[in-house]
Amino acid sequence: VRVCVALYMSAPHIDPPLKRPLQIFAFDPMRGLDARNVITIDVENEPLSPGPQGARVRVVDYDGKEQRYLHPVDLDDPAILMTEGLPPSESDPRFHQQMVYAVTMKVLENFDRALGRRIDFRGKPLLLVPHAFHGTNAYYIPALKGIVFGYFPADSEDPGENVPGQPVFTCLSHDIIAHEVTHALVHRLRQHSLEATNQDVLAFHEGFADIVAIFQHFTFASILRDAIRESRGDLSAHTALAELAAQFGYATGGNGALRSAIDAPDPTGYRTVLEPHARGSILVGAVFEGFFRLYQSRIADLVRLATGGSGVLPPGELPHDLVERLADEAARAAQTVLTMCIRAFEYLPPLDITFGDFLRAMITADRDLLAEEGTEQRRMMIDAFRRRGIYPSGVTSLSEGALCWPPSTVGLNLGDSVGQRIAEVLLRGAEEYGQRRIFQRATAANAAPALQQWAKANAAVLGLSTDVPIEAQGFHATYRVAPSGRLAVEIVAQFVQQQPETEDDPSYGGLRFRGGTTVVATADGVVRFVIAKPLASVDRRNAQLEFVAACDADDPALSFAGDDYFKDRIARLNFRGLHEGNAG
Ligand SMILES: [Zn+2]
Secondary structure, eight states: OOHHHHHHOOOOOOOOOOOOEEESSSOOOGGTTSSEEEEEEEEEEEOOOOBBBBEEEOOOOEETTEEEEOOBBTTSHHHHHHTSSSSSOOOOOOHHHHHHHHHHHHHHHHHHHHHOOOOSSSSSEEEEEEEESSSOOEEEEEEGGGEEEEEEEOOSOOTTOOTTTTTHHHHHHHHHHHHHHHHHHHHOOOTTSSSSSSTHHHHHHHHHHHHHHHHHHHTTHHHHHHHHHTTOTTTTHHHHHHHHHHHHHOOOTTTTTTHHHHHOOOTHHHHHHHHHHHHHHHHHHHHHHHHHHHHHHHHHHHHHHTTTTTSSOOOOSHHHHHHHHHHHHHHHHHHHHHHHHHHHHSSOSSSSSOOOOOHHHHHHHHHHHHGGGGHHHHHHHHHHHHHHTTOOOTTTTOOHHHHSOOOOOOOOOOHHHHHOOOOOOHOOOOOOOOHHHOOTTHHHHHHHHHHHHHHHHHHHTOOOOSOOOOOOEEOOOOOOOTTEEEEEEEEEEEEEEGGGGGGOOOGTOOEEEEEEEEEEEEOOOOOOEEEEOOTOHHHHHHHHHHHHHHHHHEEEEEEESSSHHHHTTTTOSSSHHHHTTEEE
């Protein structure tokens, strides 16, 4: 008896599972509840209050049209835990809350993984309001640090696949959720990324948000199977996958835009298209083509095996096993591309981002971590950008070596005066990385004075101006595992400078002229890259003024609008403006 009691007393502790499975609609509710439209995704398991409200995401279901709060779902309810979340339902708002939470958590996971650190919203969770208003769109509101989703009745004349008048919920679209959350994350990582200082800034926001939405969707292998089965006989055709991407409904103009972007990329588009969504779709087309070529090269051996070396598949259905393997490869290639695109962020300048900067950052980040293992994917990406005429300014060729940011050779060391702060930021990063905990952001704030002093002392090498204050806007450690198993640790700091008086100068349209530098250093503080947009650059200043002039020439409102409009006409270009009327 004593033995039994002892055993009972020492019942082993059971760790909570790392993942929480939750059901979502794979496409959108119009497809119904058949198995293809319902998938279960795993998100990080964290303690949740009803809402759901977790450490980084807070769902508040206030129905703005009805002016009332809807009952919040409790995802820790045992009945819900046993069924992988609530089953998909258009009519149960608690499922809507679950879906926005699950998809948002998945986007965060993809950013965490690629960046090698845990992204939070500076201590305050991202707010998600699934039934915020009556309308056909959804958008991120920077001041609210939140995303509001609209709902609307289907068209009574032309309802498509809906019943006329039936409500359509933007919060039930994976791609709309992922797109808007990406806007919030890009803004979190680059706080000046909403300032249209060149023609690419807002287009990059839009294109990048679509890229995350599409490629996150493609990482769910089960949804790729049908598209791959239907593409049978011609696995070299990207039609099926591009079609699938377009069907997600959110991708860049829908209806074949993506397909034609791949079939016949127009190299003049990058020079002539200015509207941010259309321009962003050029970026999406480039990345999609890079993905497709990578997928093709990864399945080449499978196709040879399946065809006895001829490359020509026998008539009839593709064998089930082959479809499964192809879908897995497509999902894996999608994860590669998604990670590659997000990882670029550590190597982007703090502001005034162009597509060319993005290409250079992506190639540098990938080569830094993967070395030769990534040669193929980098070559395909470079080629896809080249076919669209996306050349970074100031590079002599589009070879990988020329595209990478030049390594810093002046032997600068962050550790000289920032040493203690580096130790703190490494420790904090390591604990977040290892234990998935959120720490107070005190360390980064503590480090600011030392960083600013250091930047001032080294201004010339960093592309900063000594006569204008330097603001340290970010300081963190990243932890990534290289293919060799090596843990790659880096310190990244961002510095920004501005000329406040330019805000009142009408030729800047209400924005300030800013400059800034991203510094990437080793864990020992040795500076490896200095990625600068100098405040002192006359070319940059002229380019910004020319961009404002081009916007003015294109702005029909300018001749009628009053002084208020004129004063901040460029500062006004943001998501709300972009998204009005087009659910973009
Ligand atoms: Zn958008």
